[in-house]
Amino acid sequence: MPILSVRTLGSLAVVRDDVPVVLPASRKVRALLAYLALAPHPVGRGRLCEMLWDVPNDPRGELRWCLSKLRGVLDTPDRRRVLTQGDTVALDLDDCPVDALEMSHAATQGIETLELEPLRTLAGLFAGAFLDGLELDRSPLFDSWLIAQRRRLGACHAAVLEQLVERLPADGDEAIGHLDKWVELAPFDGRAHAALLASMARRGEIGAAERHLATAQQLFQSEDLDFAPLRAAWRTIRDQAPAVSLRVPPVSALSQPLAPSGDAGAVEPSHASLAVMPFVEEAGGTRGGLADGFTHDIITRLAKLRDFFVIARGSVFALAQMNIAPDEAGRKLNVDYVATGTVRSPAGRLIVSVELIEVRTARIVWAETFERRPDDIFAVLDDIGDSIVSSISAEIETVERNRAMLKAPNSLNAWEAYHRGLWHMYRFTQAENEQARNLFATAVELDPTFARAHAGLSFTHWQAAFQRWGDRDRESALAFESAGQSVLVDDHNPAAHWAMGRALWLRGEQDGSLSELERAVDLSPNFALGHYALSFVHSQSGDPQAAISSSDHSRHLSPFDPLLFGMLGARAMSHVRLGQFEEAAEWALKAAARPNAHAIILAIAAHCLALAGRLDEAHGFAAAIRKTMPDYRADDFIGTFRFEPDAEALFRQGARRIGLN
Structure with a gap:
């Protein structure tokens, strides 16, 4: 068992051999301990002085005094845990549990x-708010x-409670206790309120549920949030009582954003x-100009994809x-994801940093920094x-x-069935393609207005026709339909x-x-x-140069695409x-090296390598x-595509060289 642990979720505590260590009374020492415990790298002394003191008489001296107090708490004769090297400070806590780090x-x-x-264990870590009661005067950083x-940790706590x-x-x-805590922690989360109302309805507490609904309505209105989805959810819960379930949100409308009430237009659920x-312009943390224009452009581009709901610029x-x-x-x-970014313009460069955060778990699911020379600022912004x-x-x-x-599988809504279908579709085998087809069919049955689910269903029929997994004419007709x-x-x-272009x-x-x-x-775009x-069609009987350009652009847009x-x-x-047979062979080898490449891709490689000798x-x-x-x-290969006569002759020549004719 570890002999030392640091607890930050609640009042700060250090425990050695299950016995709490008496911490110095100084708030600065405690704040320094917490900050260093969570720091992923050694921290410069200047940064620590700036963080903890506004205008001290001797910041370095005060920092040395605080570090000496920390050594008394953490160090033992056989182990130094407060490490100073050059101008940096770090804590050696590799073998010591730190609850906030475990949660992160x-x-x-x-x-x-x-x-x-593990979820129960995580929930048990939260004895209160992070560093409860440890605010500092005149230390804004x-x-x-x-x-x-x-x-961040509050969002993680809410995510743990929701899973439980x-x-x-x-x-x-146990579930009811976690539910009460979830509502307390996330008072504007419609899913939490809906689950609580469902729980009350199951227990026959309709009057208590109505009173909770009235209180929630006042709370939402005080923040100018749309309460209509939660009110509609309660009507459904009440109509279904006592058969409602705590596990599934009672109304799909709760998946829509609870946007400020001034926003117009309903949002499709699920x-x-x-x-x-x-x-934000990183210099000074300001907005406006380049940063605002860049944000507007990204919102517009994402909305055009129509993959998911994008909150309007005004909100x-x-x-x-x-x-x-x-x-x-x-x-x-009440959105699922938030994207944030900063823009910097040092001399001769443009640097844009972006993070995509999953709101319920506070998890950063993607982060990237783009750096370009702004020779043509509009082209650079377009590329980024x-x-x-x-x-x-x-x-x-x-x-x-x-x-x-x-x-x-039997609990999926249309959106989830569609994405589960994508998972199977990208395996590119006959059995997986059939599973994908069934899931897309489920999605369109649940939501006939779900355009991408119809497109996914078309893709599975297209794949069956292309790979000759079924009657080509029948599958082609279904892909078109x-x-x-x-x-x-x-x-x-x-x-x-x-989908229509591929079907045609x-x-x-x-x-x-x-x-x-x-x-x-x-x-x-x-x-x-x-x-x-476009590259696929042009590569066979259209403009081969246009095919190369479209291929390169598609890979630039989606460098890790399943296709x-x-x-x-x-x-x-x-x-x-x-x-250009040697170039063809090299690109074909790259295609065949992909882990989900199917037999037709291997056939492209065989023919291109043969033509290259x-x-x-x-x-x-x-x-x-x-x-x-x-x-x-060779007839199977040629019959799969729609080559113009000259291209067909070349591929037949390659097939003869390796005995596939």
Whole structure:
């Protein structure tokens, strides 16, 4: 067992061999201990002096005195834990549990992935607010750090309580106790209130629930938040009582943001939501000019993707003007994700840093810094904006996909069924494709207006036709039908026109296919799959140079895309048509090296390597294909695509060299 531990969740305490250590009375010593315990790296003495003293007579001397007091608390004859090297200070607590660090580690790993007992242990760590009662006078930097840590760890606590409420027996005292604490901790979280109302209804406490609803309404109105979703949730709970469940939020409307009441327009339920807070000019922490324009551009681009709900510019700027921190704004808006950023313009450079935070767990799911030379400021901003928007979309899709995989299949809503379908779809096997199809069908049954679910269903039929997993004509017709439904539901959704463009390609209608795919990227220039599909069509019988350009752009927008093998393979086929066989072989090898590359990608590699004269490597791929498809021939390869005659002749030449003719 560890002989030393540091407790920060509640009143600060140090425990040695299960006995509390008497801490110095000085608040500065205690604050220094807490700050160093959580610091990931050694901290400069100047930073510590600036953090803890406003205008001391001898800051370095006072810091030395505080460190001497810390040594009395932490050091033992055989172990020095207060380390000073040069101008830096650090604590050696590698073998000492620090409750706030344990909580942070759990949040980084994903609170929703934890088993029940670890969740109980985490909940037990919270004896109160972080460093309860340890505010300092005239130390604004420390107070700012303290408030930020309390917000972050409070959000983690709420996430732990929510998981416990969902997993524990609904009628048990333990679940009810966690539920009461969740509502106390997150008073503006509609899900917490709905779960509490459901719990009361199950116990027949309708009058108490009505009184709680009235109190909650006053609370929401005091913050200018829309109370209508919670009121609607209560009506549903009351109508269903006593059959309501504590585990599942009673109304899908609770997934929509509780936006300030001045916002117009209803928000469709059951989709992930995002708020992009105004980016800040790092020099002086100001907003305006370049930062505000950049924020507006990113909000607009994300909204055009139509992947999820994006809070309108007016709402996020209004909250920012109230000096509300991004994570607090996320909770007020009841969104799933918040993106924040800073902009710096040192001499000759533009540096943009971005973070994407999952609000319920306070977990940073993605962070990146982009640095460019602003030779053409508009082109640079466009390039950085492309990268930010595509990365945010991909990261949210990954998180939602992984979360959906953890839920029981019979408890999925349309959004979750769609993302679970994506997980199976990207495995690119016949069995997984069938599972994906069933999940997309479930999603459109639950929500017939869900355009991307229709597009996903079209993709599975397209894949079945392309891979010859079923009757090609029938699957092509079904792909076209589902794509048509997607366009009918939402003509402004780029995924709908992407699905239609691919379906038309299956039908041999190249002009119509290109028109639909160009419509997709016109609607959303950041839609990576639209650019990839254009590359795919052009690589066979269109403009090979345009195919290479579209392939490169799709990879720039989505460098870790599940369809990356296709982006690389399309470029390889384009080089074949240009007579650049060695380049074709190199790109084909990159495509085949992707972990989810299927047999058709291996066939592209075999043919390109053969044309480049690299016959041993080509024979290796041909042998790999024939392990699962013994009768595979050039006709199968040619029949999969729609090559123009010259390109077909080249690929048949390659097939003859390795015995696939």
